[in-house]
Amino acid sequence: MGYNCNENSWIENIILYEVNIRQYTLEGTFNAFSNHLDRIKSMGVNTIWLMPITPISKIGRQGSLGSYYACSSYTKINTEFGGIDDLKNLINRAHQLGLKVIIDWVANHTGHDHEWINKQSNWYKKDSTGNFIELNGWVDVFDLNFEVDEMCDEMIASMKYWITEFKIDGFRCDMAHLVPKKFWKNAIQQCNKLKPLFWLAECDDVEYAKIFNSTYTWQWMHKIEKYVRGEVELDTVVTVLNQYLINNNNSKKLFFTSNHDENSWNGTEFEKYGILTKALSVLCFTWNGIPLIYSGQEIPNTKRLLFFDKDCLNWKTINELEIFFKALSDLHISNAIINGETFILPVHANSILSFIRKFKDEIIIIIINLSKQEKMKYKIENDFIVGRFENIFSGLQYSFRNFEEFDLLAGEYLVYKKINDERKN
Numbered sequence: 001m002g003y004n005c006n007e008n009s010w011i012e013n014i015i016l017y018e019v020n021i022r023q024y025t026l027e028g029t030f031n032a033f034s035n036h037l038d039r040i041k042s043m044g045v046n047t048i049w050l051m052p053i054t055p056i057s058k059i060g061r062q063g064s065l066g067s068y069y070a071c072s073s074y075t076k077i078n079t080e081f082g083g084i085d086d087l088k089n090l091i092n093r094a095h096q097l098g099l100k101v102i103i104d105w106v107a108n109h110t111g112h113d114h115e116w117i118n119k120q121s122n123w124y125k126k127d128s129t130g131n132f133i134e135l136n137g138w139v140d141v142f143d144l145n146f147e148v149d150e151m152c153d154e155m156i157a158s159m160k161y162w163i164t165e166f167k168i169d170g171f172r173c174d175m176a177h178l179v180p181k182k183f184w185k186n187a188i189q190q191c192n193k194l195k196p197l198f199w200l201a202e203c204d205d206v207e208y209a210k211i212f213n214s215t216y217t218w219q220w221m222h223k224i225e226k227y228v229r230g231e232v233e234l235d236t237v238v239t240v241l242n243q244y245l246i247n248n249n250n251s252k253k254l255f256f257t258s259n260h261d262e263n264s265w266n267g268t269e270f271e272k273y274g275i276l277t278k279a280l281s282v283l284c285f286t287w288n289g290i291p292l293i294y295s296g297q298e299i300p301n302t303k304r305l306l307f308f309d310k311d312c313l314n315w316k317t318i319n320e321l322e323i324f325f326k327a328l329s330d331l332h333i334s335n336a337i338i339n340g341e342t343f344i345l346p347v348h349a350n351s352i353l354s355f356i357r358k359f360k361d362e363i364i365i366i367i368i369n370l371s372k373q374e375k376m377k378y379k380i381e382n383d384f385i386v387g388r389f390e391n392i393f394s395g396l397q398y399s400f401r402n403f404e405e406f407d408l409l410a411g412e413y414l415v416y417k418k419i420n421d422e423r424k425n
Helices: 009-013 030-034 037-042 084-096 149-166 181-191 218-228 234-247 260-266 269-286 322-332
Strands: 016-019 047-050 100-105 109-111 141-143 170-173 198-201 214-216 252-255 290-294 341-344 352-359 362-369 376-381 387-391 397-400 403-408 413-418
Touching: 030 084, 037 084, 037 322, 084 100, 084 149, 100 198, 149 181, 181 198, 218 234, 218 269, 234 341, 234 352, 252 269, 260 269, 260 290, 269 290, 269 322, 269 352, 269 362, 269 413, 290 322, 352 376, 362 376, 362 387, 362 403, 403 413
Parallel strands: 016 047, 016 290, 047 100, 100 170, 170 198, 198 214, 214 252, 252 290
Antiparallel strands: 109 141, 341 352, 352 362, 362 413, 376 403, 387 397, 387 413
């Protein structure tokens, strides 16, 4: 996947956790977040994504603290989060636990008082009168000009700094499709020479999927939203999932029910999906791709976090969904999910989505009732389901024939993993 990815075998079983340092703890620091690493690892997470850790521009700043995505330097640390040693200690601690760490990289634009503004103003896009411009409606940033080779070289040098000095393991690339593919190809080739890295692009473009290890699932997310609102049939959602299987063989798609943008601007997953929230998380972990957990989903967090101001998560002594995500994480790293084929079973009553993941004799059955109101019966007739299976959530075991019938309440999900005799060996 992408460039030099044969050396990048660790990305095959990524379970990604997005960290909003500002809102994660009352302190909003690297050190305070570090106290959560053991707990996060216990959920089965193996890769941490830190939202932008660079300083935020003051000119044009929105809210009291500004946007993480309007940086004033590519090689400095936001002192609100801590210092150089604090970040190094966090990454070292994560590595000691076997966790990888990637950082957010905002290549398309910078904040209004970035270090480059006055010294290298020709590195930015300008209008006919020589004024800095921004083409996407964000009022606190200016767009960079990727036709300037010197700027591209300096940006890649800045990326290398985080690899060599902080030992990061990859980049989540903000709005990647706004940046020319030529730049990304060069950046990935050069940076991967230092160490094998994971590259995640915030876009849902087949051409970028040829370059990056993983890309987003915007099409799927928007279709699911329309389905929940009753605007499209479930078949439309399945069509998108099928397209991902066909068109993205060279990369893995990132599946999620929430992230920093969705939570703050479009609503929590509970606002968007209601009773279907957990069922859609099951889909995110069992389809062919990489699952993402956003800060606080395990609580579960039911509020929209402010984007430009302090708005701390409310952690509990016992977070209700940690066991739920742990069960899904344990399942996700199985061969049937990582390497298996996907067999979509017929959609029933336009609300049941069911599929089988299979790798050799390892078989997983997933049945999800995406109705918000109706209890449904679902029948499966398939030779793959013959044998003993275990429900991954309850631990109960069942003997299945090639024809079985299941009852599911609205929003209910069933996930069964085949029990093979080979376990005894």
